[in-house]
Amino acid sequence: MADETPGQPIDLALTREGGRDGTVAEPTFSGVMSFMRRRYAKDVAGADVAVVGVPFDIATTGRPGSRYGPRALRQGSAMIAWDAVWGWPFDPFERLHVVDHGDLAIDYGSPIEVVDCIERQFAAIHRQGVATLMLGGDHFCTYPVIRSLAGELGRPLSLIHFDAHSDTWPAKEGQVDHGTMFWRAAQDGVIDPARSIQLGIRTNNADTLGFTVLTAEDVDAMSAAEVAAHVAQVVGDNPAYLTFDIDFLDPAFAPGTGTPVAGGISTLKAFAILRALAGLDIRSADVVEVAPAYDSSDLTALAGATAALHCLALMAARKPTGD
Numbered sequence: 001m002a003d004e005t006p007g008q009p010i011d012l013a014l015t016r017e018g019g020r021d022g023t024v025a026e027p028t029f030s031g032v033m034s035f036m037r038r039r040y041a042k043d044v045a046g047a048d049v050a051v052v053g054v055p056f057d058i059a060t061t062g063r064p065g066s067r068y069g070p071r072a073l074r075q076g077s078a079m080i081a082w083d084a085v086w087g088w089p090f091d092p093f094e095r096l097h098v099v100d101h102g103d104l105a106i107d108y109g110s111p112i113e114v115v116d117c118i119e120r121q122f123a124a125i126h127r128q129g130v131a132t133l134m135l136g137g138d139h140f141c142t143y144p145v146i147r148s149l150a151g152e153l154g155r156p157l158s159l160i161h162f163d164a165h166s167d168t169w170p171a172k173e174g175q176v177d178h179g180t181m182f183w184r185a186a187q188d189g190v191i192d193p194a195r196s197i198q199l200g201i202r203t204n205n206a207d208t209l210g211f212t213v214l215t216a217e218d219v220d221a222m223s224a225a226e227v228a229a230h231v232a233q234v235v236g237d238n239p240a241y242l243t244f245d246i247d248f249l250d251p252a253f254a255p256g257t258g259t260p261v262a263g264g265i266s267t268l269k270a271f272a273i274l275r276a277l278a279g280l281d282i283r284s285a286d287v288v289e290v291a292p293a294y295d296s297s298d299l300t301a302l303a304g305a306t307a308a309l310h311c312l313a314l315m316a317a318r319k320p321t322g323d
Helices: 067-077 110-124 141-153 181-188 214-221 224-235 267-276 299-317
Strands: 049-054 096-104 130-136 158-161 195-202 212-215 240-244 282-288
Touching: 049 067, 049 110, 049 299, 067 096, 067 130, 067 282, 067 299, 096 141, 110 130, 130 141, 130 299, 141 181, 141 240, 141 282, 158 181, 158 282, 195 214, 195 224, 212 224, 214 267, 224 267, 240 299, 267 299, 282 299
Parallel strands: 049 096, 049 130, 130 282, 158 195, 158 240, 195 212, 240 282
Antiparallel strands: none
């Protein structure tokens, strides 16, 4: 009888046994999909970080489709899961036990209840001392995640916000809109605008609400180290949440999004900035607004998955090996 043992691991999302077992190569073109081929687990006990998909896009004001973002980001991650993340002196998966929690269940027939629905499910994770990497979904999904994390910490968070849009336009009562959630978060007191910063902004909103703003032109003119130093000066040692809207990138690098804005940042510069943020107290993070229907050759999914991987590395940077 022929030996049926495969030549290399397959379906690591199901068969992986270790926690902090490092990067293990699996064929990019096959197997059960999970983010970076991490173990699929609804039970997050013992994990350091849970990757959570939020397939919600009813708050979108432009082109819909980011409900398919979590699936696209997982598939995009398969293209880079065979190698340790470029530019870091360590493998984040040797420092962090990361599981893929799958996607949240959301009742699309009751959009007004989405905040409580998402917040409740993230709170069940955060209460266990597990950080989260959220895969959106539109950017409104970030709001209930921040509410959950700030509630668990008992203090307002700093927001490190990569985006073409400020998302601080005032909201009407009960409004579900992906341009208003950080206005709401500031009003709720779950983020501290004075210790928060927005990067890459290139749409008009005169009221900054007290956020520090670096426009796309500012970011382009500065080195990655200079941008990161500015972020560190604003955030300090406050616990932070990092949110990466894919439209921070120029549409040439990330066409697959609902509200693309020309004049953005390259992937090379974006990833250099993310690496330069090492040392900040980033408690959780997300990548949002990937809409694969508008993508080209999976460019956006690949860029988003890589940004998400750098977010994991940022969380790992504060966790020494063996901790």
